[in-house]
Amino acid sequence: MNIKYIISKTITFIGIVIPIMLFNGIFGDENLLIGVMSVALMLMLLERDLTVHPVKHTLQLVGLNLVMGIAAFIATSNLWLAIPINLVLIFILGHSLLYDLKKPIYMPFILQYLFILFTPITLNQLPKRLLALVVGALIIMLVQILVNRNKLTQAGDKLIEQVIQSLMKKIEDMRKGISDSEDEIAGLLRELRKMISDRRKDELHLTEEARIKLSLSVALEKIALSLEKMDYIDLQKECVEDVYQFLDLAKDVFKDKTKIEQINHLGKNLVSKYDKEKVSDQVAVEMGYNIAFLNDSLQELHMLDKDKYNLVKNVEEVSTRYQCLFNKKYIKIDTVKFSFATRLAIGITLTTFMSQYFNLAQGKWMVFTILALVVPIYEVSKQKSKDRVIATITGGILALILFSIFTDTLTKVILLLLVGYINMYFTRYRYTSILYTTLAIGAASLAGEIQVLTINRIIFVIVGLVMATLINKLILHYNLEDNNNYLIHMYQATIDEMKKEAQFLMEGQASKYSIKNLLIITSMIEDKLLMNNQILEDNQIEVKLDESRALISDIYHFYICKSQAEVYQ
Structure with missing residues (x-):
C-alpha cells in the first residue's frame, strides 16, 4: 500500500463526510440517511456513464426518489397499506435494477427506501423529506456530469x-x-x-x-x-x-x-x-x-x-430481430429477474410487517439481513450467509469492546469516523460487513445501551438469516447452472444474429447499429459467464469463449471491411 493510495482514500473519505454533514445541517437528523445513501449512490453510479442522456436520467432519479419517499410515508402511516406498497415497490425495484449483463444497482435504492421506512416522519416534515430526496438525485447527476462527461x-x-x-x-x-x-x-x-x-x-x-x-x-x-x-x-x-x-x-x-x-x-x-x-x-x-x-x-x-465525439450519425431503426432478442420490456416468469424480485419482495414485506406489527425496536436488522442475503443466484447466498453470521458476531464484539471503553459522545463519533475510514480499504464482503456492523451498533449506541443493542442485533440477524435461507431455497429457486444455461443460449443467439447481419449486408439489407450492439453484448455475456465460472470452475466454458471470440471478431471485421468497401464503390 503506497502513500498515493492512502492520500487518495483519505481525500475520498473527506469528500464523503463533508457533503453528508452539510446535508444533515440543511435537512435535519431525520433525513441524514438520505444524505448518506445519496453519496453511496453517487459513488456506485460513477461506474456507469449517465451523461449521454443527462436530462432523462435526472428526471428518472428524481421521480424514483419521490415515489420512494411518498410510498414510505404512506407505508409508515398504515400497517395494512404497507403490505401491498412494499410488495409492489420492492418487486419493481428488484426487477428493474437487476440486469442480465450489467452490474446490479438494486441494493442502494432499496436500502434508501428501507432507511426512509424506518425513519418515520410527520405530515409537516414530508415536504422537507421530499426536497431532500430531490436534492440527493440532483447531486448524483451533477457529479456524473463533472466526472463522467469525458x-x-x-x-x-x-x-x-x-x-x-x-x-x-x-x-x-x-x-x-x-x-x-x-x-x-x-x-x-x-x-x-x-x-x-x-x-x-x-x-x-x-x-x-x-x-x-x-x-x-x-x-x-x-x-x-x-x-x-x-x-x-x-x-x-x-x-x-x-x-x-x-x-x-x-x-x-x-x-x-x-x-x-x-x-x-x-x-x-x-x-x-x-x-x-x-x-x-x-x-x-x-x-x-x-x-x-x-x-x-x-x-x-x-x-x-x-x-x-458525441454525435450520432444517420440514426436508423435497429432491426426488429435485435429488439426482440435484447430489448424486451415485458416480464417473463422463468428468469432470474422475476425469481429474485419475487423472493426479495416477499422477504422484505414479511419482515417489515413483523417488525412493525410487533413493534420490534431492532427488527430492522432482520429486514436488512433479508436484503443482504436474498440474492439472485442460490450458490452465492450460501457463502454470504456464512460471512454474514461471522461478520455480525465479530462486529458486535468489536463494537461492544470499543463503545464500552469509550463512553463519551465525542469519542464515539471520532471512533465511528475512524471505522468508516478504515472500511474504505476493504472490498471483501466479510470484512466490510464486520465494519458495517461495528458502525451500525456504534451509531445506535449514541442513544442506547451497547450490550442490549449488540445482543438484539445478533438475534435479529440470525432470524433474518434463517428466513433468507428458506426463501432462497423454497421460493422460485434459481441456481448458477440455470443462469449459465440462459447466458450460453443468449451468447449463441447473439453470434447467430451477427452471422445473419453479415448475410443481410451481402444482400444490402443490413442495419449497421445492430452489428455493433451485438458485438458489445457478446463481450458483456463473456464477462458474466467468466464471473459465474469463478464458482463453477468449468474449464470448458473458457475454451468455448476463446473459440467464439475469434469467430466474433472475424465476423465484425468482415462486416466493417465490406460495408466500407461498398461506401467507396
Whole structure:
C-alpha cells in the first residue's frame, strides 16, 4: 500500500463526510440517511456513464426518489397499506435494477427506501423529506456530469494504451520463449466495451467516438488472437517484430498527436509488406489485415473533431430481430429477474410487517439481513450467509469492546469516523460487513445501551438469516447452472444474429447499429459467464469463449471491411 493510495482514500473519505454533514445541517437528523445513501449512490453510479442522456436520467432519479419517499410515508402511516406498497415497490425495484449483463444497482435504492421506512416522519416534515430526496438525485447527476462527461475519452484512451502495452509485453514474452494467454487483454477489452455500451443513445445508437473505439477494440483483439497463432521463427518472427514496432508508436498516439503520420506511414508499409500477393504465410497475411484495421481506426479517430465525439450519425431503426432478442420490456416468469424480485419482495414485506406489527425496536436488522442475503443466484447466498453470521458476531464484539471503553459522545463519533475510514480499504464482503456492523451498533449506541443493542442485533440477524435461507431455497429457486444455461443460449443467439447481419449486408439489407450492439453484448455475456465460472470452475466454458471470440471478431471485421468497401464503390 503506497502513500498515493492512502492520500487518495483519505481525500475520498473527506469528500464523503463533508457533503453528508452539510446535508444533515440543511435537512435535519431525520433525513441524514438520505444524505448518506445519496453519496453511496453517487459513488456506485460513477461506474456507469449517465451523461449521454443527462436530462432523462435526472428526471428518472428524481421521480424514483419521490415515489420512494411518498410510498414510505404512506407505508409508515398504515400497517395494512404497507403490505401491498412494499410488495409492489420492492418487486419493481428488484426487477428493474437487476440486469442480465450489467452490474446490479438494486441494493442502494432499496436500502434508501428501507432507511426512509424506518425513519418515520410527520405530515409537516414530508415536504422537507421530499426536497431532500430531490436534492440527493440532483447531486448524483451533477457529479456524473463533472466526472463522467469525458469518461470514454480519458479512461477509454488509458484502457487502449494498456491493451497496446499488454500486446507489447506478449511479444516480449514470445522473444523469451514464454507462452502467455490473452486473458488480461480480453479483460481490458471487455472493460472498454462496457464504457462504450454506456455511450449508446437510447441503448442502441453509438456516438462517433464510441463507434470508432469499438472498432479499435476489435482490431486489438484480432492482433492478440493472431499472435497466439504465430511462432517466433523465420517470417513470423519478422512479422511479430514489425507489429511490436507499430504498437510502440501507437501506444503514445493519445499523448503525442504528432506521431499519427508516422503510424500511418508505417502501417501502410506493413500492409504492403504482408500482402497476400507477396507472402504465402496466411497468419502473416492475416496480421497485415489486422494492422490495416488498427491503423484505419486510429486515423479515423484522429480525424474526428472533438465537438463531434458525441454525435450520432444517420440514426436508423435497429432491426426488429435485435429488439426482440435484447430489448424486451415485458416480464417473463422463468428468469432470474422475476425469481429474485419475487423472493426479495416477499422477504422484505414479511419482515417489515413483523417488525412493525410487533413493534420490534431492532427488527430492522432482520429486514436488512433479508436484503443482504436474498440474492439472485442460490450458490452465492450460501457463502454470504456464512460471512454474514461471522461478520455480525465479530462486529458486535468489536463494537461492544470499543463503545464500552469509550463512553463519551465525542469519542464515539471520532471512533465511528475512524471505522468508516478504515472500511474504505476493504472490498471483501466479510470484512466490510464486520465494519458495517461495528458502525451500525456504534451509531445506535449514541442513544442506547451497547450490550442490549449488540445482543438484539445478533438475534435479529440470525432470524433474518434463517428466513433468507428458506426463501432462497423454497421460493422460485434459481441456481448458477440455470443462469449459465440462459447466458450460453443468449451468447449463441447473439453470434447467430451477427452471422445473419453479415448475410443481410451481402444482400444490402443490413442495419449497421445492430452489428455493433451485438458485438458489445457478446463481450458483456463473456464477462458474466467468466464471473459465474469463478464458482463453477468449468474449464470448458473458457475454451468455448476463446473459440467464439475469434469467430466474433472475424465476423465484425468482415462486416466493417465490406460495408466500407461498398461506401467507396
